[in-house]
Amino acid sequence: MIAPDENEISLIVRAQRGDEKAFEELVKKHDHSVLTFALYMTGNRLDAEDVYQESFLRAFKRLTGFRFESSFKTWLLSIVVRQSINMRKKRRLRQVLSLNRQEEWENEASLLCSDQDEAEQTVKTKEMMQLLGKSLNRLTDRERAIFCLKNRENLKIREIAELLDCAEGTVKNLLFRACRKLRQEMEPYFRD
Amino acid sequence: MKNCSFYQKQLLVNLFDELPVDDDQDLQHHLQTCETCRLESLRLRSFIDRLPAAHLDSSWSRYNRQQLFYRLRRKKIGKAESYFWASTLAGRMLRYASFALALVLFFLLGRTSMINSRSLPSVQDLMTADRLIVTEYGEISPHLLDVNKININADGSFEIVYQTLNLVRLQGKADDPVIRQMINNALQAENATVRLHAVKAAQFIIDDQCAMDKKTIESLESILENEKNLGIKLAVMKTFDTFPDSPAIEQILLRSMLTDSSEAVRIQAFKILARRGALTAPSLPMQSTQNNNIYIRTKVQQLLQERDVL
Numbered sequence: 001m002i003a004p005d006e007n008e009i010s011l012i013v014r015a016q017r018g019d020e021k022a023f024e025e026l027v028k029k030h031d032h033s034v035l036t037f038a039l040y041m042t043g044n045r046l047d048a049e050d051v052y053q054e055s056f057l058r059a060f061k062r063l064t065g066f067r068f069e070s071s072f073k074t075w076l077l078s079i080v081v082r083q084s085i086n087m088r089k090k091r092r093l094r095q096v097l098s099l100n101r102q103e104e105w106e107n108e109a110s111l112l113c114s115d116q117d118e119a120e121q122t123v124k125t126k127e128m129m130q131l132l133g134k135s136l137n138r139l140t141d142r143e144r145a146i147f148c149l150k151n152r153e154n155l156k157i158r159e160i161a162e163l164l165d166c167a168e169g170t171v172k173n174l175l176f177r178a179c180r181k182l183r184q185e186m187e188p189y190f191r192d
Numbered sequence: 193m194k195n196c197s198f199y200q201k202q203l204l205v206n207l208f209d210e211l212p213v214d215d216d217q218d219l220q221h222h223l224q225t226c227e228t229c230r231l232e233s234l235r236l237r238s239f240i241d242r243l244p245a246a247h248l249d250s251s252w253s254r255y256n257r258q259q260l261f262y263r264l265r266r267k268k269i270g271k272a273e274s275y276f277w278a279s280t281l282a283g284r285m286l287r288y289a290s291f292a293l294a295l296v297l298f299f300l301l302g303r304t305s306m307i308n309s310r311s312l313p314s315v316q317d318l319m320t321a322d323r324l325i326v327t328e329y330g331e332i333s334p335h336l337l338d339v340n341k342i343n344i345n346a347d348g349s350f351e352i353v354y355q356t357l358n359l360v361r362l363q364g365k366a367d368d369p370v371i372r373q374m375i376n377n378a379l380q381a382e383n384a385t386v387r388l389h390a391v392k393a394a395q396f397i398i399d400d401q402c403a404m405d406k407k408t409i410e411s412l413e414s415i416l417e418n419e420k421n422l423g424i425k426l427a428v429m430k431t432f433d434t435f436p437d438s439p440a441i442e443q444i445l446l447r448s449m450l451t452d453s454s455e456a457v458r459i460q461a462f463k464i465l466a467r468r469g470a471l472t473a474p475s476l477p478m479q480s481t482q483n484n485n486i487y488i489r490t491k492v493q494q495l496l497q498e499r500d501v502l
Contacts, residue, residue, distance in 0.1 A: 024261060031257050032250075049256055056260050128244040150208060151243065157210050176201050183239050 012072055016063050023060055030073060031056070033153065034080055040148045041084035043133050047091060051083045058083070070162065077153060078163045085141045128189075135185035143178035146171055194222075196229050203233050207240055339378035342389035344396050352378070366397045372405060379411040384421050391415070391424060395431035404435065413444050422454055429460040437468060455485050462488050466495065 008029070014022035031052070038051040058079050066075055136144050145164065149155045157175075161168045199222050205211045206219055223230045343351040345363075352362045352374045364371040375397075378390035394412065398404050412428050419425050429448070435441050442465065449461035483489050 020264060023264070027257060027260060031260075032253050035253050035256055049259075052256050053260055053263065057263065060264065132244055151240070157205070157208075172201065172205055176204050179204055179236070179239075183236075187235075187239065 008072060009068070012063070012066065012068075015060075016066070023063070026072070027056055030076055033073070034076060037077065037080055037148060037152060038084060040133075040136065040152060041081070041144060042087055042091075043137050044091070047084075047087045051080060051087050055080045055083045070159070073153075074155065074159055074163055077149065077155075081145045081149075081163065085145070088141055131186055131189055132182075135182050138185060139178050139181055143174050143181070146174045147178040147182070150175055194218075196226060199223075199226070199229050200232055203229070203236055206233075207237055338383070339374060339381050339386050339390070340383075341386065342375065342378060342393045344393060348396075348400060350375075350393060354378075366400055372397075372408070376407055376411055379408070379415060384424060387415070387419075387421075388424050388427055391427040391431055395427070395434055398431060399434045409440065409444075416444065416448055416452070416457070422456060425452075425454060425457050426460060429457060429464065433464045442468070449488070450483070455487075458483070458485055459487055462491065466491070 008026070011022045011025050011029075015026060034055060035048060035052050038048040038055070039045070042048045042051055055076070059076055062079075066072070136147070139147065142164065146160055149160045149163070150157070155163070157168050157171050161171045164171070199219055202211060202215060202219050206216060211219065223233060339352060339354040341353040343353075345351060349363060349365050350368075350371050352364075352371065354362065354374060354377075362370070362374060366372075375390050375393050378386050379394070381387050381390065391412070394404065394408055412431060415428050416425060419428075429445075432441050432445060445461045445465050449458050449465060452458050452461070483492070
Protein backbone atom coordinates (compact mmCIF):
# COMPACT_ATOMS: atom_id res chain seq x y z
CA MET A 1 0.00 0.00 0.00
CA ILE A 2 1.24 3.45 -0.85
CA ALA A 3 0.71 5.52 2.27
CA PRO A 4 -0.92 8.87 1.61
CA ASP A 5 1.38 11.83 2.15
CA GLU A 6 0.91 14.20 5.10
CA ASN A 7 -0.72 16.85 2.97
CA GLU A 8 -3.25 14.38 1.59
CA ILE A 9 -4.05 13.05 5.09
CA SER A 10 -4.66 16.60 6.26
CA LEU A 11 -6.92 17.28 3.27
CA ILE A 12 -8.91 14.09 3.85
CA VAL A 13 -9.41 14.84 7.57
CA ARG A 14 -10.53 18.40 6.76
CA ALA A 15 -12.89 17.13 4.07
CA GLN A 16 -14.29 14.57 6.52
CA ARG A 17 -15.11 17.47 8.85
CA GLY A 18 -17.14 19.07 6.07
CA ASP A 19 -14.52 21.37 4.54
CA GLU A 20 -15.56 21.53 0.89
CA LYS A 21 -12.41 23.41 -0.13
CA ALA A 22 -10.31 20.50 1.12
CA PHE A 23 -12.42 18.10 -0.87
CA GLU A 24 -11.97 20.23 -3.98
CA GLU A 25 -8.22 20.01 -3.48
CA LEU A 26 -8.52 16.21 -3.35
CA VAL A 27 -10.56 16.30 -6.55
CA LYS A 28 -7.93 18.40 -8.29
CA LYS A 29 -5.28 15.94 -7.23
CA HIS A 30 -7.01 12.83 -8.52
CA ASP A 31 -9.57 13.89 -11.11
CA HIS A 32 -7.31 13.48 -14.13
CA SER A 33 -6.57 9.85 -13.41
CA VAL A 34 -10.20 9.19 -12.39
CA LEU A 35 -11.47 10.59 -15.68
CA THR A 36 -8.92 8.66 -17.75
CA PHE A 37 -9.65 5.48 -15.85
CA ALA A 38 -13.39 6.02 -16.31
CA LEU A 39 -12.84 6.47 -20.05
CA TYR A 40 -10.81 3.27 -20.24
CA MET A 41 -13.48 1.43 -18.26
CA THR A 42 -16.56 2.72 -20.09
CA GLY A 43 -15.07 3.31 -23.54
CA ASN A 44 -17.51 6.16 -23.99
CA ARG A 45 -17.13 9.88 -23.36
CA LEU A 46 -20.60 10.53 -21.95
CA ASP A 47 -20.54 7.50 -19.69
CA ALA A 48 -17.05 8.41 -18.49
CA GLU A 49 -18.29 11.89 -17.55
CA ASP A 50 -21.22 10.39 -15.64
CA VAL A 51 -18.99 7.90 -13.86
CA TYR A 52 -16.57 10.70 -12.98
CA GLN A 53 -19.30 12.93 -11.51
CA GLU A 54 -21.10 10.16 -9.67
CA SER A 55 -17.90 8.68 -8.27
CA PHE A 56 -16.76 11.95 -6.75
CA LEU A 57 -20.21 12.78 -5.39
CA ARG A 58 -20.37 9.34 -3.82
CA ALA A 59 -16.88 9.74 -2.43
CA PHE A 60 -17.92 13.09 -0.91
CA LYS A 61 -20.95 11.53 0.76
CA ARG A 62 -19.03 8.55 2.10
CA LEU A 63 -15.82 10.28 3.02
CA THR A 64 -16.47 9.88 6.74
CA GLY A 65 -16.36 6.12 6.16
CA PHE A 66 -12.78 6.28 4.83
CA ARG A 67 -10.58 4.80 7.60
CA PHE A 68 -7.11 5.15 5.99
CA GLU A 69 -6.88 1.35 5.61
CA SER A 70 -5.86 1.80 1.97
CA SER A 71 -4.57 4.72 -0.03
CA PHE A 72 -7.15 7.38 -0.90
CA LYS A 73 -6.60 6.72 -4.59
CA THR A 74 -7.27 2.98 -4.21
CA TRP A 75 -10.45 3.76 -2.25
CA LEU A 76 -11.52 6.26 -4.91
CA LEU A 77 -10.78 3.81 -7.74
CA SER A 78 -12.85 1.11 -6.04
CA ILE A 79 -15.81 3.52 -6.28
CA VAL A 80 -15.00 4.27 -9.94
CA VAL A 81 -14.80 0.55 -10.77
CA ARG A 82 -18.22 -0.11 -9.22
CA GLN A 83 -19.76 2.91 -10.95
CA SER A 84 -18.23 1.92 -14.28
CA ILE A 85 -19.46 -1.67 -14.06
CA ASN A 86 -22.96 -0.42 -13.18
CA MET A 87 -22.82 2.05 -16.07
CA ARG A 88 -21.80 -0.67 -18.53
CA LYS A 89 -24.64 -2.88 -17.32
CA LYS A 90 -27.13 -0.05 -17.92
CA ARG A 91 -25.55 0.62 -21.28
CA ARG A 92 -25.80 -3.01 -22.36
CA LEU A 93 -29.47 -2.96 -21.39
CA ARG A 94 -30.01 0.24 -23.39
CA GLN A 95 -28.31 -1.34 -26.40
CA VAL A 96 -30.46 -4.47 -26.11
CA LEU A 97 -33.56 -2.30 -25.91
CA SER A 98 -32.63 0.08 -28.70
CA LEU A 99 -30.94 -2.54 -30.93
CA ASN A 100 -28.70 0.28 -31.96
CA ARG A 101 -25.16 -0.39 -30.91
CA GLN A 102 -22.94 2.66 -31.14
CA GLU A 103 -19.41 2.13 -32.21
CA GLU A 104 -17.24 3.15 -29.30
CA TRP A 105 -13.80 4.70 -29.27
CA GLU A 106 -14.28 6.31 -32.68
CA ASN A 107 -14.40 9.81 -31.27
CA GLU A 108 -13.11 9.16 -27.79
CA ALA A 109 -9.53 8.79 -28.98
CA SER A 110 -9.61 12.44 -29.97
CA LEU A 111 -9.86 13.31 -26.28
CA LEU A 112 -6.44 11.79 -25.73
CA CYS A 113 -3.14 13.24 -26.65
CA SER A 114 0.29 11.73 -26.68
CA ASP A 115 3.16 12.45 -24.35
CA GLN A 116 5.20 13.29 -27.41
CA ASP A 117 4.56 16.50 -29.22
CA GLU A 118 5.26 15.44 -32.74
CA ALA A 119 2.12 15.51 -34.83
CA GLU A 120 2.96 12.23 -36.54
CA GLN A 121 3.40 10.46 -33.25
CA THR A 122 0.12 11.96 -31.97
CA VAL A 123 -1.80 10.59 -34.92
CA LYS A 124 -0.26 7.18 -34.43
CA THR A 125 -1.01 7.22 -30.70
CA LYS A 126 -4.63 8.12 -31.40
CA GLU A 127 -4.92 5.19 -33.79
CA MET A 128 -3.36 2.95 -31.16
CA MET A 129 -5.77 4.26 -28.54
CA GLN A 130 -8.66 3.54 -30.84
CA LEU A 131 -7.38 0.01 -31.30
CA LEU A 132 -6.79 -0.45 -27.57
CA GLY A 133 -10.26 0.88 -26.79
CA LYS A 134 -11.90 -1.53 -29.20
CA SER A 135 -9.83 -4.39 -27.85
CA LEU A 136 -10.71 -3.48 -24.26
CA ASN A 137 -14.36 -3.68 -25.26
CA ARG A 138 -13.89 -7.38 -25.90
CA LEU A 139 -12.84 -8.01 -22.29
CA THR A 140 -15.23 -8.78 -19.47
CA ASP A 141 -15.84 -6.06 -16.88
CA ARG A 142 -13.50 -7.66 -14.33
CA GLU A 143 -10.77 -8.37 -16.88
CA ARG A 144 -10.95 -4.80 -18.11
CA ALA A 145 -10.91 -3.40 -14.56
CA ILE A 146 -7.91 -5.53 -13.56
CA PHE A 147 -5.98 -4.72 -16.72
CA CYS A 148 -6.59 -0.98 -16.34
CA LEU A 149 -5.80 -0.97 -12.63
CA LYS A 150 -2.55 -2.82 -13.25
CA ASN A 151 -1.38 -1.32 -16.52
CA ARG A 152 -2.64 2.23 -16.13
CA GLU A 153 -2.81 2.84 -12.41
CA ASN A 154 0.13 0.61 -11.46
CA LEU A 155 -1.64 -0.88 -8.47
CA LYS A 156 -0.13 -3.96 -6.84
CA ILE A 157 -1.87 -7.28 -7.43
CA ARG A 158 -2.65 -7.44 -3.70
CA GLU A 159 -4.27 -3.98 -3.81
CA ILE A 160 -6.36 -4.95 -6.83
CA ALA A 161 -7.46 -8.12 -5.03
CA GLU A 162 -8.55 -6.05 -2.00
CA LEU A 163 -10.27 -3.49 -4.19
CA LEU A 164 -12.23 -6.11 -6.12
CA ASP A 165 -12.70 -8.33 -3.07
CA CYS A 166 -11.21 -11.46 -4.65
CA ALA A 167 -8.12 -13.68 -4.30
CA GLU A 168 -4.70 -12.64 -5.64
CA GLY A 169 -4.64 -15.82 -7.75
CA THR A 170 -7.89 -14.74 -9.40
CA VAL A 171 -6.40 -11.35 -10.21
CA LYS A 172 -3.31 -12.99 -11.77
CA ASN A 173 -5.44 -15.36 -13.85
CA LEU A 174 -7.77 -12.61 -15.06
CA LEU A 175 -4.81 -10.35 -15.85
CA PHE A 176 -3.18 -13.13 -17.85
CA ARG A 177 -6.42 -13.78 -19.71
CA ALA A 178 -6.95 -10.06 -20.41
CA CYS A 179 -3.40 -9.70 -21.79
CA ARG A 180 -3.79 -12.77 -23.99
CA LYS A 181 -7.04 -11.41 -25.47
CA LEU A 182 -5.52 -7.98 -26.04
CA ARG A 183 -2.47 -9.46 -27.72
CA GLN A 184 -4.65 -11.50 -30.04
CA GLU A 185 -6.42 -8.31 -31.03
CA MET A 186 -3.47 -5.93 -31.19
CA GLU A 187 -0.36 -7.87 -32.15
CA PRO A 188 -1.14 -7.96 -35.88
CA TYR A 189 -1.12 -4.16 -35.79
CA PHE A 190 2.16 -4.07 -33.86
CA ARG A 191 3.85 -6.27 -36.47
CA ASP A 192 3.11 -3.63 -39.09
CA MET B 193 5.38 -30.53 -12.33
CA LYS B 194 5.75 -27.00 -13.65
CA ASN B 195 5.29 -26.69 -17.37
CA CYS B 196 5.59 -23.85 -19.88
CA SER B 197 1.98 -22.83 -19.37
CA PHE B 198 2.73 -22.20 -15.68
CA TYR B 199 5.83 -20.14 -16.45
CA GLN B 200 4.05 -18.11 -19.11
CA LYS B 201 1.58 -16.97 -16.44
CA GLN B 202 4.53 -16.08 -14.21
CA LEU B 203 6.04 -14.03 -17.03
CA LEU B 204 3.30 -11.44 -16.84
CA VAL B 205 3.60 -11.08 -13.06
CA ASN B 206 7.33 -10.80 -13.47
CA LEU B 207 6.88 -8.12 -16.07
CA PHE B 208 5.12 -5.98 -13.48
CA ASP B 209 7.92 -6.68 -10.97
CA GLU B 210 5.68 -8.53 -8.58
CA LEU B 211 7.21 -11.98 -8.62
CA PRO B 212 8.76 -13.11 -5.31
CA VAL B 213 12.57 -13.58 -5.40
CA ASP B 214 12.45 -17.40 -5.28
CA ASP B 215 9.87 -17.63 -8.05
CA ASP B 216 11.83 -15.11 -10.08
CA GLN B 217 15.00 -17.21 -9.82
CA ASP B 218 13.03 -20.29 -10.80
CA LEU B 219 11.59 -18.46 -13.80
CA GLN B 220 14.97 -17.12 -14.90
CA HIS B 221 16.37 -20.64 -14.72
CA HIS B 222 13.53 -21.91 -16.88
CA LEU B 223 14.01 -19.10 -19.40
CA GLN B 224 17.66 -20.08 -19.83
CA THR B 225 16.64 -23.58 -20.80
CA CYS B 226 13.36 -22.96 -22.71
CA GLU B 227 13.56 -21.14 -26.02
CA THR B 228 9.74 -20.90 -26.42
CA CYS B 229 9.21 -19.17 -23.08
CA ARG B 230 12.16 -16.83 -23.66
CA LEU B 231 10.65 -15.71 -26.96
CA GLU B 232 7.24 -15.39 -25.31
CA SER B 233 8.79 -13.25 -22.59
CA LEU B 234 10.31 -10.91 -25.16
CA ARG B 235 7.07 -10.66 -27.12
CA LEU B 236 5.05 -9.98 -23.99
CA ARG B 237 7.44 -7.26 -22.80
CA SER B 238 7.37 -5.71 -26.25
CA PHE B 239 3.56 -5.79 -26.25
CA ILE B 240 3.25 -4.16 -22.83
CA ASP B 241 5.87 -1.54 -23.68
CA ARG B 242 4.10 -0.64 -26.90
CA LEU B 243 0.72 -0.17 -25.30
CA PRO B 244 -0.13 3.49 -25.71
CA ALA B 245 0.20 5.59 -22.57
CA ALA B 246 -1.84 8.66 -23.28
CA HIS B 247 -3.11 11.52 -21.19
CA LEU B 248 -6.42 13.26 -21.37
CA ASP B 249 -7.00 16.50 -23.10
CA SER B 250 -6.76 18.90 -20.15
CA SER B 251 -9.66 21.10 -21.36
CA TRP B 252 -12.06 18.12 -21.11
CA SER B 253 -10.74 17.31 -17.68
CA ARG B 254 -11.11 20.96 -16.57
CA TYR B 255 -14.67 21.15 -17.91
CA ASN B 256 -15.69 18.09 -15.92
CA ARG B 257 -14.06 19.40 -12.77
CA GLN B 258 -15.99 22.68 -13.08
CA GLN B 259 -19.23 20.75 -13.49
CA LEU B 260 -18.47 18.72 -10.39
CA PHE B 261 -17.61 21.77 -8.28
CA TYR B 262 -20.76 23.49 -9.49
CA ARG B 263 -22.84 20.54 -8.31
CA LEU B 264 -21.02 20.38 -4.99
CA ARG B 265 -21.46 24.10 -4.34
CA ARG B 266 -25.12 24.17 -5.33
CA LYS B 267 -25.68 21.40 -2.77
CA LYS B 268 -27.52 19.29 -5.29
CA ILE B 269 -26.45 16.38 -3.17
CA GLY B 270 -27.16 16.06 0.54
CA LYS B 271 -24.57 17.65 2.73
CA ALA B 272 -21.78 15.26 3.62
CA GLU B 273 -22.28 13.55 6.93
CA SER B 274 -20.64 15.70 9.55
CA TYR B 275 -17.41 14.44 11.02
CA PHE B 276 -18.66 15.26 14.51
CA TRP B 277 -21.81 13.14 14.19
CA ALA B 278 -20.19 10.21 12.46
CA SER B 279 -16.76 9.87 13.93
CA THR B 280 -16.68 11.10 17.51
CA LEU B 281 -17.98 9.22 20.53
CA ALA B 282 -19.84 12.29 21.82
CA GLY B 283 -21.42 12.75 18.41
CA ARG B 284 -22.61 9.17 18.27
CA MET B 285 -23.92 9.31 21.86
CA LEU B 286 -25.82 12.50 21.08
CA ARG B 287 -27.21 10.92 17.94
CA TYR B 288 -28.54 7.89 19.85
CA ALA B 289 -29.89 10.12 22.65
CA SER B 290 -31.76 12.34 20.19
CA PHE B 291 -33.18 9.25 18.48
CA ALA B 292 -34.41 7.89 21.84
CA LEU B 293 -35.90 11.29 22.73
CA ALA B 294 -37.72 11.44 19.41
CA LEU B 295 -39.09 7.95 20.04
CA VAL B 296 -40.41 8.93 23.50
CA LEU B 297 -41.97 12.13 22.11
CA PHE B 298 -43.57 10.17 19.30
CA PHE B 299 -45.04 7.72 21.83
CA LEU B 300 -46.37 10.50 24.08
CA LEU B 301 -47.87 12.43 21.15
CA GLY B 302 -49.49 9.23 19.93
CA ARG B 303 -51.11 8.67 23.32
CA THR B 304 -52.37 12.27 23.50
CA SER B 305 -53.90 12.06 20.05
CA MET B 306 -55.55 8.75 20.99
CA ILE B 307 -57.15 10.39 24.04
CA ASN B 308 -58.31 13.36 21.94
CA SER B 309 -59.82 11.18 19.25
CA ARG B 310 -61.74 8.95 21.63
CA SER B 311 -65.07 10.17 20.22
CA LEU B 312 -64.20 8.57 16.87
CA PRO B 313 -63.94 4.79 16.66
CA SER B 314 -60.66 3.37 15.51
CA VAL B 315 -60.49 0.79 12.74
CA GLN B 316 -59.75 -1.76 15.45
CA ASP B 317 -62.96 -0.77 17.28
CA LEU B 318 -64.96 -1.08 14.10
CA MET B 319 -63.55 -4.51 13.44
CA THR B 320 -64.00 -5.91 16.92
CA ALA B 321 -66.94 -4.02 18.42
CA ASP B 322 -69.50 -6.28 20.03
CA ARG B 323 -72.39 -3.89 19.51
CA LEU B 324 -73.33 -0.57 17.96
CA ILE B 325 -70.65 2.03 18.51
CA VAL B 326 -72.03 5.34 19.70
CA THR B 327 -70.15 8.35 18.40
CA GLU B 328 -70.91 12.05 18.35
CA TYR B 329 -72.00 11.59 14.73
CA GLY B 330 -74.41 8.76 15.45
CA GLU B 331 -74.35 4.99 15.80
CA ILE B 332 -72.02 2.84 13.76
CA SER B 333 -72.78 -0.80 13.25
CA PRO B 334 -69.77 -3.10 13.23
CA HIS B 335 -69.35 -4.63 9.82
CA LEU B 336 -71.02 -8.02 10.07
CA LEU B 337 -69.78 -10.78 7.82
CA ASP B 338 -71.48 -13.83 9.31
CA VAL B 339 -72.89 -15.22 12.55
CA ASN B 340 -70.99 -18.34 13.60
CA LYS B 341 -72.88 -19.61 16.60
CA ILE B 342 -75.72 -18.68 18.98
CA ASN B 343 -75.74 -20.04 22.52
CA ILE B 344 -78.59 -19.63 24.97
CA ASN B 345 -77.20 -19.30 28.51
CA ALA B 346 -78.81 -20.71 31.67
CA ASP B 347 -79.77 -17.21 32.81
CA GLY B 348 -81.72 -16.62 29.62
CA SER B 349 -79.12 -14.40 28.02
CA PHE B 350 -77.69 -14.99 24.57
CA GLU B 351 -74.16 -15.44 23.42
CA ILE B 352 -73.72 -14.77 19.74
CA VAL B 353 -70.38 -15.54 18.15
CA TYR B 354 -70.04 -13.66 14.92
CA GLN B 355 -67.50 -12.65 12.39
CA THR B 356 -66.57 -9.15 11.43
CA LEU B 357 -63.01 -9.09 10.23
CA ASN B 358 -62.28 -10.77 13.56
CA LEU B 359 -64.25 -13.28 15.56
CA VAL B 360 -66.55 -11.51 18.04
CA ARG B 361 -68.47 -12.87 21.02
CA LEU B 362 -71.56 -10.85 21.87
CA GLN B 363 -73.55 -11.36 25.06
CA GLY B 364 -76.86 -9.76 25.93
CA LYS B 365 -80.43 -10.22 27.08
CA ALA B 366 -83.24 -11.20 24.74
CA ASP B 367 -84.78 -7.72 24.81
CA ASP B 368 -81.53 -6.15 23.64
CA PRO B 369 -82.21 -4.70 20.14
CA VAL B 370 -78.68 -5.55 19.00
CA ILE B 371 -79.24 -9.19 20.00
CA ARG B 372 -82.54 -9.19 18.11
CA GLN B 373 -80.84 -7.72 15.06
CA MET B 374 -78.07 -10.31 15.20
CA ILE B 375 -80.60 -13.16 15.43
CA ASN B 376 -82.41 -11.73 12.42
CA ASN B 377 -79.10 -11.64 10.53
CA ALA B 378 -78.41 -15.21 11.59
CA LEU B 379 -81.78 -16.39 10.22
CA GLN B 380 -80.44 -15.47 6.78
CA ALA B 381 -76.96 -16.88 7.35
CA GLU B 382 -75.45 -19.16 4.74
CA ASN B 383 -74.46 -21.80 7.26
CA ALA B 384 -77.42 -24.16 8.01
CA THR B 385 -76.27 -24.80 11.58
CA VAL B 386 -76.28 -21.07 12.27
CA ARG B 387 -79.77 -20.73 10.78
CA LEU B 388 -80.95 -23.57 13.02
CA HIS B 389 -79.37 -21.88 16.05
CA ALA B 390 -81.13 -18.65 15.13
CA VAL B 391 -84.52 -20.37 14.79
CA LYS B 392 -84.07 -21.98 18.19
CA ALA B 393 -83.06 -18.62 19.67
CA ALA B 394 -86.21 -17.02 18.22
CA GLN B 395 -88.22 -19.87 19.68
CA PHE B 396 -86.64 -19.25 23.08
CA ILE B 397 -87.45 -15.54 22.91
CA ILE B 398 -91.10 -16.20 22.00
CA ASP B 399 -91.34 -18.77 24.78
CA ASP B 400 -89.86 -16.30 27.25
CA GLN B 401 -91.54 -13.09 26.20
CA CYS B 402 -94.64 -14.34 24.31
CA ALA B 403 -93.91 -11.81 21.59
CA MET B 404 -91.76 -11.40 18.53
CA ASP B 405 -91.06 -8.41 16.30
CA LYS B 406 -92.49 -8.27 12.81
CA LYS B 407 -89.12 -8.49 11.13
CA THR B 408 -88.29 -11.81 12.79
CA ILE B 409 -91.66 -13.25 11.83
CA GLU B 410 -91.02 -12.25 8.22
CA SER B 411 -87.62 -13.91 8.34
CA LEU B 412 -89.13 -17.12 9.73
CA GLU B 413 -91.80 -17.07 7.02
CA SER B 414 -89.10 -16.59 4.43
CA ILE B 415 -87.31 -19.66 5.79
CA LEU B 416 -90.49 -21.70 5.44
CA GLU B 417 -90.80 -20.65 1.81
CA ASN B 418 -87.21 -21.02 0.72
CA GLU B 419 -85.45 -23.38 3.09
CA LYS B 420 -84.34 -26.71 1.72
CA ASN B 421 -83.28 -28.18 5.03
CA LEU B 422 -86.27 -30.02 6.53
CA GLY B 423 -84.88 -29.90 10.08
CA ILE B 424 -84.81 -26.12 10.00
CA LYS B 425 -88.32 -25.93 8.59
CA LEU B 426 -89.62 -28.16 11.34
CA ALA B 427 -87.81 -26.02 13.91
CA VAL B 428 -89.61 -22.99 12.45
CA MET B 429 -92.92 -24.82 12.77
CA LYS B 430 -92.07 -25.54 16.39
CA THR B 431 -91.28 -21.85 16.91
CA PHE B 432 -94.67 -20.87 15.49
CA ASP B 433 -96.26 -23.48 17.78
CA THR B 434 -94.92 -21.64 20.83
CA PHE B 435 -96.22 -18.34 19.46
CA PRO B 436 -99.49 -17.04 21.03
CA ASP B 437 -102.64 -17.11 18.89
CA SER B 438 -102.31 -14.63 16.09
CA PRO B 439 -104.17 -14.34 12.77
CA ALA B 440 -100.91 -13.57 10.98
CA ILE B 441 -99.25 -16.78 12.24
CA GLU B 442 -102.36 -18.81 11.42
CA GLN B 443 -102.26 -17.53 7.84
CA ILE B 444 -98.66 -18.62 7.51
CA LEU B 445 -99.42 -22.05 8.96
CA LEU B 446 -102.44 -22.51 6.72
CA ARG B 447 -100.38 -21.64 3.65
CA SER B 448 -97.74 -24.14 4.71
CA MET B 449 -100.35 -26.82 5.28
CA LEU B 450 -101.71 -26.29 1.80
CA THR B 451 -98.64 -25.62 -0.27
CA ASP B 452 -95.45 -26.76 1.40
CA SER B 453 -93.49 -29.31 -0.59
CA SER B 454 -92.71 -31.37 2.47
CA GLU B 455 -95.40 -33.64 3.90
CA ALA B 456 -93.85 -33.47 7.36
CA VAL B 457 -94.21 -29.70 7.37
CA ARG B 458 -97.75 -29.86 6.08
CA ILE B 459 -98.72 -32.38 8.79
CA GLN B 460 -96.97 -30.27 11.45
CA ALA B 461 -98.86 -27.17 10.30
CA PHE B 462 -102.11 -29.08 10.34
CA LYS B 463 -101.50 -30.34 13.86
CA ILE B 464 -100.76 -26.85 15.19
CA LEU B 465 -103.81 -25.38 13.52
CA ALA B 466 -106.00 -28.24 14.73
CA ARG B 467 -104.67 -27.87 18.28
CA ARG B 468 -105.51 -24.18 18.18
CA GLY B 469 -108.93 -24.82 16.68
CA ALA B 470 -107.96 -22.53 13.91
CA LEU B 471 -109.26 -24.70 11.08
CA THR B 472 -112.28 -22.75 10.04
CA ALA B 473 -115.32 -24.50 8.63
CA PRO B 474 -115.18 -23.30 5.00
CA SER B 475 -111.67 -24.54 4.52
CA LEU B 476 -112.11 -27.99 6.05
CA PRO B 477 -114.10 -29.65 3.20
CA MET B 478 -111.49 -28.43 0.80
CA GLN B 479 -108.70 -29.96 2.90
CA SER B 480 -110.52 -33.27 3.11
CA THR B 481 -110.66 -33.59 -0.64
CA GLN B 482 -107.76 -31.59 -2.03
CA ASN B 483 -104.82 -32.19 0.30
CA ASN B 484 -102.56 -34.76 -1.25
CA ASN B 485 -101.50 -36.09 2.13
CA ILE B 486 -103.59 -39.01 3.22
CA TYR B 487 -102.97 -38.31 6.92
CA ILE B 488 -104.30 -34.78 6.59
CA ARG B 489 -107.27 -35.90 4.52
CA THR B 490 -108.18 -38.57 7.08
CA LYS B 491 -107.75 -36.24 10.03
CA VAL B 492 -109.87 -33.56 8.40
CA GLN B 493 -112.61 -36.04 7.69
CA GLN B 494 -112.47 -37.14 11.35
CA LEU B 495 -112.79 -33.50 12.43
CA LEU B 496 -115.78 -32.97 10.13
CA GLN B 497 -117.47 -36.10 11.46
CA GLU B 498 -116.87 -34.91 15.07
CA ARG B 499 -118.48 -31.57 14.21
CA ASP B 500 -121.47 -33.32 12.58
CA VAL B 501 -121.88 -35.44 15.70
CA LEU B 502 -121.74 -32.38 17.87
